[in-house]
Amino acid sequence: MPGRPDADRPQVRAPGHQPDIANGPPCPWCSTPNRPDRHYCARCAMPLVASGDQATARAPWWRRLFGGRRRETPWAGDRPRLRRVFDRIGTWITVAVLATLAVLGFMYIPDGIQNTRDHFAKRAPVSPDGIKASRSFPGHDPKLLVDKLSNTWWGPGITESGQGQWIEATFTEPTRLLDVIITPGVSSSANKLQESALPHRIKATITMKDGSIKTRDLTLDQGAGGQRRPFRVGEVTKVRFTIESAHAASAEKQVAIAEIEFFGPSSANRSS
Incomplete structure (x- = not known):
């Protein structure tokens, strides 16, 4: 009975230099050329990149924002992360928000600077x-x-609150007004407050150099002396104060105003 033939023993062959990878990066351990997309040597299985060089440089922020960064080939056993649609939507929402903030800043920053100057300006x-x-x-x-x-x-010259009556001040040259002081009553003395009705709510209609109209609502207290209220408008040519209501109005009293004073920026602000 013939015997069972033995199978040939497998022969281990070392990988040789293949023509298609002749120009590939050599292994730093055994000098065997490898394909450019490999991370481990095909012969000795050692890493092709030294540990100190594995950390790649971080891409600039604009490349990370717009998705222009280079994607490396995933390592063996790693599952590449699927790009979600929401990532792209989130990116464009961020860009839209930043663009909106930039436009609003361009529009309102000059007004903010002017308001800051007015706040600290000498009157x-x-x-x-x-x-x-x-x-x-x-x-x-x-x-x-x-x-x-x-x-x-x-x-x-009419009793009660004087609602609808007005005073109008005009300026030949366009003037920047920062504050106004109104002294209600017939005098600044407290002992004369009962002699007349006192203006309570006043609507200031302001005409600008270009013909546009702005308004300010002024509310005065029921007290003696001048009452300062902020104005902060520029290029003013005309201001009309219209009485809307009054304190202590009655059929025996008329509303009275003792003084109206305007204040603008001092010339010392421009010379400093």
């Missing part, structure tokens, strides 16, 4: 070139509002 009195009123009580015309005296006053 100087500004006198209007003309003043008139809707109507006046005899002997108490609107010029008394800007005479620098606190014991003279203007009144419309």
Whole structure:
């Protein structure tokens, strides 16, 4: 009975130099050329890149933002991360938000700078070139509002709150106004507050150099003396103060205003 033939023993052959990888990177351990996409040597299985060189340089932020970074070949056993649609959407949402903030900053930063300057600017009195009123009580015309005296006053000559009555100040040259001080009543003295009704809410209609209109709502307290209110408008040619309501209005009293003072930036601000 013939015997069972023995199988040939396998022969281990070392990989030789293949023509298609003749120019591949050599293994730093055994000098065997390898394909450029390999991470381990085909012969000795040692890493083809030294451990100190494995950390690649971080891509610039604009490449990471727009997805322009180079993607390396995944290592054996690693599952490449699938790119999700939401990653791209999130990127463009971020770009849109940044662009919106840039546009808003370009629009509002100049106003913010001007408001900061106005806040810290030194104030100087500004006198209007003309003043008139809707109507006046005899002997108490609107010029008394800007005479620098606190014991003279203007009144419309009608009782109750004087709602709808107005005073209008004009400026020949466009003027930047920062503050206004209004002294309600017939005097700045507290013992004369009961002699007239006191303006409570006043609407300031401001005409600019280019003809545009701005408004300010001023609310005055029921007290004696001048009351300062911020204005902060530039290139003003006309301001109309319209009375909307009054304190202590009655059929025996008319509303009265002793003084209106305007303040703008001092010339010292420009010279400094």
